[in-house]
Amino acid sequence: MTIAVQPTASHFINGAYVEGGSEDLPVVFPATGEVVATLKLADEALVDQAIAAAKAAQPAWAALSGVERGRILRRAAEIMRERNRELSELETIDTGKPLQETLIADAASGADALEYFGGLAATLGGEHIQLGADFAYTRREALGVCVGIGAWNYPIQIASWKAAPALACGNTMVFKPSETTPLSALKLAEILIEAGAPAGVFNVVQGAGAVGARLVTHPDVAKVSLTGSVPTGRKVYAAAAEGLRHVTMELGGKSPLVIFDDANVENAVSAAINGNFYSSGQICSNGTRVFVQKGIKEAFLTRLAERLKGVNMGDPRDEAVNFGPMVSERQVQIVEGYIAKGLAEGARLVAGGQRREGAGFWMEPTVFADVTDTMTIAEEEIFGPVMSVLDFDTEEEVIARANATDFGLAAGVFTNNLARAHRVVAQFKAGTTWINTYNLTPVEVPFGGSKMSGVGRENGRAAIEHYSELKTVYVAMGDTEAPF
Secondary structure (H helix, E strand, C coil): CCCCCCCCCCECCCEEECCCCCCCEEEECCCCEEEEEHHHHCCCHHHHHHHHHHHHHHHHHHCHHHHHHHHHHHHHHHHHCCHHHHHHHHHHHCCCHHHHHHHHHHHHHHHHHHHHHHHHHCCCCCEEEEECCEEEEEEEEECCEEEECCCCCCHHHHHHHHHHHHHHHCEEEECCCCCCCCCCCHHHHHHHHCCCCCCCCECCCCCCHHHHHHHHHHHCCCEEECCCCCHHHHHHHHHHHHCEEEEECCCCCEEEEECCCCCHHHHHHHHHHHHHHHHHCCCCCCCEEEEEEHHHHHHHHHHHHHCCCCEECCCCCCCCCCCCCCCCCCHHHHHHHHHHHHHHCEEEEEECCEECCCCCCCCCEEECCCCCCCCCCHHHCCCEEEEEEEEEHHHHHHHHHHHHCCCCCEEEEEEECCCHHHHHHHHHHCEEEEEEECHHHHCCCCCCCCCHECCECCCCCCHHHHHHEEEEEECCCCCCCCCC
């Protein structure tokens, strides 16, 4: 794998790469801990420059027809697919995720979003309402300048999921990637320009909390979309509320995966593996509380242990590898802390639990059994490869326990009783649910959470509502009367 990791410059503003800022931002390859590139954090002037570029570009972009905007987004999707290999290799170096995964789940998903919303762009409109002789109609209009703030687990996917509906609706965007994974959003900016997007329509600035704070409080920003943790979400929501800005929040979770006695055990184990160990467990919607009905608990654990023998942990650039490192040293230490708490509070460690010695940020896939609802590992989001297996007796019991959390991002159920499956998902207090599968998020389907897990929805037609607003126009066809 020989790709250029060091970008042309740190930021992308008004259609071109821009260097600036004084503080270094090192890019670390998680498999080795090696610094593979060095960027600069944006300063206030660069943030203001990016917002000014987006503000200047927005009226002309919105004035284009939906067909024209959509054509550009669909062309960007084509380019992204043509470069999927290069983008996947870059994402693997930036995140540590196995190339086996990034080749199918990252830029490919971003391309799907650009294509989907590119197709929707020409269909966006309002409605006609007849009022006797008079009538009214609604216009769907862009919000203006949108800010996107990304997370480090799916950098180019998240950038695309936010940019695609925003741009389809006629908005422009300033996007801030996570400071941990700053590289691939720059490639999306390049691709959009190549596809025909005018300069300033999509801009990228690098930064940490200070840059994010300036973006979300800038008076020229109309909308903020964040993917991140609940603590970060609280801060961003409060800051955005000061200016009554539109907000979408896709935050964390402690999601339940409920497996009944009559479930297909092999499929349930597959879902538990995907919902806990894909991306080394660093997925917000992961089903980390695995409730297994007592009749199949031991069969489930036995088969899970057998399947874990298939873990191939190694250099994520090798396509045969199916389990990579965590994103950073800090993230490994957080996971180690939770494993220690699980052991101290009496959970039974049945697999993993150890950090791999040597360079890089490696943690084994870890499974705890005999977990109870009040253990720390069952209550707090770990964001690492740690599965908690809990057992239950009855449907009524497990629904109450599954919902007994402040989070509400996702939930899943495995059963061959379809009446029960639909009955259970109807009672889950979560925004995104699955029956007999887990963690599939096609762009056609709305994705998001309830309770502390978020506000609003990404993807699907529902996203259009969060990147546009309706203007009502009343049309009188006769005289206007007044009392005097």
